[in-house]
Amino acid sequence: MQSPPFGGVTDERDGATVSMPLRQSLRVGSYLMRQKLSRNDKFPLLVELEPLFACNLKCAGCGKIQQPASLLKQRMPVEQALAAIEECGAPMVSIAGGEPLMHPQIDVIVDELIKRKKFVFLCTNALLIPKKLDKFKPSPYFTWVVHIDGLRERHDESVCKEGVFDDAVAAIKECQRRGFRVNTNTTFFNTDTPHTIIDVLNFLNDDLKIDAMQISPAYAYEKAPDQDHFLGVTETRELFRKAFGDGNRKRWRLNHTPLFLDFLEGKKDYSCTAWGIPSYSLLGWQKPCYLMSDGYVKTYKELIETTDWDAYGRGKDPRCSNCMAHCGYEPSAVLATTSSLRESIRALRGS
Numbered sequence: 001m002q003s004p005p006f007g008g009v010t011d012e013r014d015g016a017t018v019s020m021p022l023r024q025s026l027r028v029g030s031y032l033m034r035q036k037l038s039r040n041d042k043f044p045l046l047v048e049l050e051p052l053f054a055c056n057l058k059c060a061g062c063g064k065i066q067q068p069a070s071l072l073k074q075r076m077p078v079e080q081a082l083a084a085i086e087e088c089g090a091p092m093v094s095i096a097g098g099e100p101l102m103h104p105q106i107d108v109i110v111d112e113l114i115k116r117k118k119f120v121f122l123c124t125n126a127l128l129i130p131k132k133l134d135k136f137k138p139s140p141y142f143t144w145v146v147h148i149d150g151l152r153e154r155h156d157e158s159v160c161k162e163g164v165f166d167d168a169v170a171a172i173k174e175c176q177r178r179g180f181r182v183n184t185n186t187t188f189f190n191t192d193t194p195h196t197i198i199d200v201l202n203f204l205n206d207d208l209k210i211d212a213m214q215i216s217p218a219y220a221y222e223k224a225p226d227q228d229h230f231l232g233v234t235e236t237r238e239l240f241r242k243a244f245g246d247g248n249r250k251r252w253r254l255n256h257t258p259l260f261l262d263f264l265e266g267k268k269d270y271s272c273t274a275w276g277i278p279s280y281s282l283l284g285w286q287k288p289c290y291l292m293s294d295g296y297v298k299t300y301k302e303l304i305e306t307t308d309w310d311a312y313g314r315g316k317d318p319r320c321s322n323c324m325a326h327c328g329y330e331p332s333a334v335l336a337t338t339s340s341l342r343e344s345i346r347a348l349r350g351s
């Protein structure tokens with residue numbers, strides 16, 4: 001999946017259901033406190049675990065499925081996945097790919113992570129959910145994250161296949177019926193308008209009653225076949241500012257910190273802190289983030305120690321110039337939240 005979920009600290013609504021359950025907020029809060037007390041200035045909040053690159057779809061904006069055939073055939077052994085997560089110590093894991101449900105032991109990876117009290121987000125295009133759902137059990141540590149880029153016509157166009165939207169909606173309803181927590185992940189391109197954003201988020205929020213929705217401006221992967229539809233920073237800010245108007249931002253159960261939403265609207269700006277949401281795949285820990293590949297290393301420690309973090313971010317590396325991705329800027333927003341009493345209270349109100 002292009003943009004895996006980040007369990008943002010919380011939303012900012014008054015009263016209603018919250019985007020991050022209290023248990024998860026407390027666990028992440030105490031993890032952040034421990035990092036602060038031990039004066040650790042670079043640590044992972046959430047790992048993007050990619051145990052395979054293969055997928056059963058061929059989306060035009062995808063930067064993952066262009067890997068060589070020999071790599072697309074590989075599946076990460078369970079022990080390797082668990083060792084990487086244990087080494088880095090992150091409290092949350094987003095399993096993406098490729099399509100993770102094509103991994104024959106994906107349920108074992110999920111179970112073992114849950115046993116270790118990790119909050120697990122399984123990102124999927126949902127096509128294999130009917131076949132695999134019996135292998136999973138609802139848990140406060142487990143959330144499905146279904147990729148939905150728009151309403152029927154728009155989503156099917158985005159994933160380059162008709163019927164996928166209807167299948168994904170049916171799979172979401174079945175997961176909800178069985179008591180699972182279900183989030184969605186929606187990527188926006190320059191073909192989107194405030195209207196298309198509002199339509200899909202209203203549908204997910206009000207009709208499907210999704211627990212929490214993640215949104216992301218598309219990043220222009222070098223390997224993606226379609227390079228013409230990615231958003232620039234000014235376009236992104238304008239799009240989200242308009243879409244969030246009329247009280248929509250407060251009403252939608254968005255899975256992001258208030259400060260990250262401010263960032264998307266252009267009310268705040270931050271430096272990139274990609275070390276906070278690192279990516280581990282069949283190739284190793286990816287430098288500097290899951291969007292760019294300037295090499296791979298074997299451990300998170302090595303990733304932190306051998307990456308020149310000051311060389312990345314908007315204004316520093318031209319490949320970062322249009323990036324407003326949560327993997328670079330949501331950790332920055334989380335850190336800004338925790339360093340301000342006012343922002344902490346704003347973020348915790350929902351919990």
Ligand code: SF4
Pocket residue numbers: 001002055056057058059061062063064065097098099125147159
């Ligand atoms: S669903 Fe689409 S974007 Fe996600 S991994 Fe498959 S091809 Fe890529």
Ligand code: SF4
Pocket residue numbers: 272273274288289290291292312313314319320323324325327328329
């Ligand atoms: S700005 Fe940060 S997250 Fe975005 S591409 Fe550059 S290094 Fe990656």
